[in-house]
Every structure is written in C-alpha cells, then in structure tokens.
Amino acid sequence: MSKSSPVSPAATPSTVRAQQASYVAVPADASVSLTVVEFLCQRFPHIDVEQWRARIKANNVYWHDKQPVTLDSLVRRRQRLYYYREVAVEAKIPLQHRIVYQDEQIIVAYKPPFLALHPSGKVINECLVNRLRLQTGLMDIEPAHRLDRATGGLVLLSKTASGRDAYHRLFRDGEITKTYQAIAPLTPQLSQCWQNNTLTLPLQWQVRNRIVKATPSFTRKVVDGEPNSHSIITLEQVMAGLGLFSLAPITGRTHQLRLHMHSLGIPIINDLCYPQLQAAQDDDYNQTLQLLAQRLQFNDPITAKPIDVSCEPLTL
Structure with a gap:
C-alpha cells in the first residue's frame, strides 16, 4: 500500500x-x-500587458453595451471600456447599513461607524456605496455629501449620476438642515453646576472659529483668524457625568463638529483624533465614536417634495 503525501491547505488569496x-x-x-x-x-503603463490579457480572457473587460472585449478587439472612439481590477482582500465590517428612505430620485441610508462611504485608497469593496449598489442593482448611486468613516448616521445619495449635483447643492448652499447627536463627558464646571442644581437645560453654544488642515493631513486644527466654521451645540440631557448633545452644523468643514466639541472642552467619547491623535489601531466595534448624523430635512430640488428623515437616536 503506497503512502500518500500530505495535502497542504490552500493558501488564502491576497487579492x-x-x-x-x-x-x-x-x-x-x-x-x-x-x-x-x-x-x-x-x-x-504600470500594469503589465499579461495582466490585461488575463483580464480579457477571464471576460473582465467589456464595452458599455456589455459586449465582451477579445484579445483582437479594436478600440471604439468615445466609448467606455469597463474592467475589473484585482484588489487586496478587505476586512469585512460586521456592522450593518440599512436604507431608511427612498423614492425615484434618492436613497437615504444609515451608514454604520467604521464603514467607509465610498471607494477610496485601499477601500474598494467594503464601503456604503458599493453595498447599496449590490443591494439595489443601481450602479450609478452617488453620495451627495461626505460622512467620516468613524461617524455613523444618515447619508443622502442620488440614484443617478445626472441628479447628484442637484442634491450636492443642498449641502453646498446650506439648503438642508442637518442634526447630529453626540455624547461627551461634562466639564468639571458643568458637572458642578449639575450637582448644585444650577444647570438649566437646554444649554446652548454658538461656536465660530477658523479650521485649517493640520499634520497629518487627514486631521484639522483651530487657528486664529476669520471664522470659516459655525455650529450650534446644545446640551439636552445629563446622566452620570455624561451629556447628550444636539449639534447643528451651519457650515460643513471636515471634522467640524468634533473640533467644535473639543474647543468647548467636551471632546466626544471615543474620538481617536481629538484632543489627541491616537496611534493607528485595529477597529474596536464596541468603542464607536459617539457622534451620529441623526436627521436630514430638506425640500427635494427635483420634485419639490419636503423630506424629513431620521434614524434611531443616541441615548444616555
């Protein structure tokens, strides 16, 4: 009886x-x-010819009309060539998105924290836009605005590329009302007032300052100068030294709400950038940034229909 050689387990593909x-x-x-x-x-020119040949043989290159490209196909002027890339295997984000509202023009979806909004850098597959395209079969879905990877909450997306600019203008021109929520520890002064029963709620701040790029480039900082950012921040509830805040960004600077909370001395729970940038680390899905894009209110620029959408709020 002959001996069989041990079979090595198949290597996990890297792409x-x-x-x-x-x-x-x-x-x-x-x-x-x-x-x-x-x-x-x-x-x-950075992609080897044999890689293109392999993609074509695998039917991973085709024209806009879905006709596959062959090794002998000639170019067609003014036509789009579609192709599938090989990308690094991405970690799956075990938090679920959901569609909160949709009509013929738009989708408003809940994006969980840690999930990127759209393909960027090393993120290709595991992002909200890709999830929604696969879920709905609508390949032209585009977000009308930004939402940080760390931040959960509502995102407005256009179902068509042609309609995206109309919805983007809502954010650019300040014609949409955005309401966020955040949870943060109270300052010692606020805590003392609460204990002394001298803190009257709601308590509101108008925050205006100048935000510029910092180092590293994905962070921002507040500097002296003409204000270019404005938020209305309201302390709504208090429990066990923590405050539940309502945040209304009037402008839309990168990391604006996180910086404005920090500037009041009440940085948001689990913020890995402010007040101190933390070293790169694996995602901890039990320690999410306590900032939520909770409500969007606007008149649809195409249908004129009033839209008011919210998701499950944060609670103390």
Missing part, C-alpha cells in the same frame, strides 16, 4: 476581483487601428 467595475473612456482622436490591449497598456 480578489473588485465587486464594481472601473472604466476608462476612449478619446475621440484614438487611432482606430489600435487594439484594446494596446490602448490599455498605453493608458495604464
């Missing part, structure tokens, strides 16, 4: 095919005698 196709447009002046392989090698 997978992107779940969404990328595309490149063939210019109007491209040579009609140019093959697609030649065009792609010229357009992406």
